[in-house]
Amino acid sequence: MVTVVDALRFADDLESGETLLDRKQTEDEQDERDVSDLLIDQVEFADVIILNKIDLVSAEAADAIKVLLKTLNPEAKILTASYGQIDPLDILNTKAFDFEKASQGAGWIKELNEEHIPETEEYGITSFLYKRQHPFHPKRFYEFLSELPEEIVRSKGFFWLATKEQSAGLVSQAGKSIQLQSAGTWVAALTEEEQQQTLKDEPELSSRWHPEWGDRLNELVFIGIGLDQEAITRELDQCLLTEEELKSDWRKLEDPFPDFSGR
Template sequence: MKSNIPVTVLSGYLGSGKTTLLNHLLHNQTDWKIAVVVNDMSEVNIDASMVKQGRFKRTEEKLVELQNGCICCTLREDLIQEVEKLAAMDIDYILIESTGISEPIPVAQSFTYEDEEPGIHLGENCRLDTMVTVVDANRFWDDYASGETLLDRQQAADETDAREVIDLLIDQIEFANVIVLNKIDLVKSSDRDELKAVLHQLNPEARIVESEFSRVAPEEVLNTGRFDFEKVSQGAGWIKELNEDHVPESDEYNISSFVYRSKKPFHPERLMAWLENWPSSIIRAKGFFWIASRNDIAGLLSQAGTSLSIQGAGEWIAVLPETDQQEILAEDPELLTRWDDTYGDRLTELVFIGIEMDQKKIIETLDQCLLSEREMEEDWKTFADPLPEFTGDHPHDHS
């Protein structure tokens, strides 16, 4: 069996041009024998000459349907077993086209973590080389502002799949080495350049490649050597901003980002009012927040387009038993630099990315949502709390 067979994973929302890209790569890459795992074989144009030339291989079993791509379901096992069989063949490269509603992180994790079944560890035989996301330049802002769920569009994995379209798009964009900005022939150059600047702010580490009809040079997405799981996992713009690795602003299009930080908690009623009047200039926000009426649990806020969600992110370290606190602080001494004698690690850190944001006003209005000095002395449990209850991760949430 060959070792370290490189693998490229293609993701992107339905209609973005993933399958067109796959076909383009198969017809324009002549040096390697490429195996393919796809969700719909009928859409892939494999002609007889390619099979005869030995440029395409497939197992006899049905090709894997990745549907929602979640690693917690049996589809992950199918993918792992399928790729292991392909790796045993006389091939040079594996291309995986995930479905249009697939999240890329679980697919990548299949190559990173050892499978529970004995003897199957894809990392021993394969090397995840590139994570590619195809973005439809012509439809991105329509999808961004649609407010529709996958269920609304009858594209959901099942009846419990409540993901919003924009959340899926953002997940795919933020976890990529290469973003193929496709269908640029359908948009004005100024709109294309602005969208490129936005994509760069969302994922500063990704290489952005423009294309028409998904025509890109194969070397842009094959055997690039770009993938590093830890690096890509920390590559999203909001994470970099949160870690004080400031993403340069795009002055020409007034695209910027900043972190709102506070060591005072929010009053739940005033925060709710602020969320209900969300500034339209903010295109992406994510981070953790401290709310007085839920003093033990950290909140996680995530926004993209019309989609805005809050959920519980676990207990603050300050809530844990003293021995657990000391153990965590010993492992991560940096926490001590912001540890408060009274409130411990409780704080708010929210990243905002937007176009023509009024940063000063956003900060001022959020400050008005914090507890006053008088309220800091009151019983916080008595505050009216109209915010939705915190929930844990839903089945398709891998944040």
């Protein structure tokens, strides 16, 4: 699976906020995909990335993009090219593609599995995992997502809203694009019989099973340039329910999020 990245336009494409319709790259009026989403998805799933047009950027800029691509997809082989000129043997009949490996190769998944990607201090590209087993206040977390620092290039993960105890949320951000959707039902929201069967089928889940919250938790990965991890962590901690709010009726909290249909 080969993805071609335009070295000259890469940063602009991530921050453009444009859709495929805006670019006239689709005729489907219902296709609302953002350019940045599509670009990041392709980078994360590829096993070969060709960084093209490196003759149009400085050597330092090309190196920085390569480091960022490696952070987004640590498993991919990265080739550089001008005018798309590469050795065909690097991409043809290699029989190198492994669907399972590609599905788990993205940098955010590795961070989620606590396989930390080493920082590259020279270019300020870092990543980190935010993990808490307390619910988010929906209004405060919504406001956080609405004002993400521009240094965050990619963030993705699961979140737990106090007002939605049944459904896990999934947030996927690439550049200026943010997608929110259900990630299914928390195991803790299932019947006792269903819980026991799931824990039997997935024994590793028992190791992180909270006596009160079960498997409900927040796991968010952030990848970016010049990230202030302490500041982002502090802001997210402020989105969690306070001790007083934990004792209140969570259903009455203001919730600007759309409905999640986990079941």
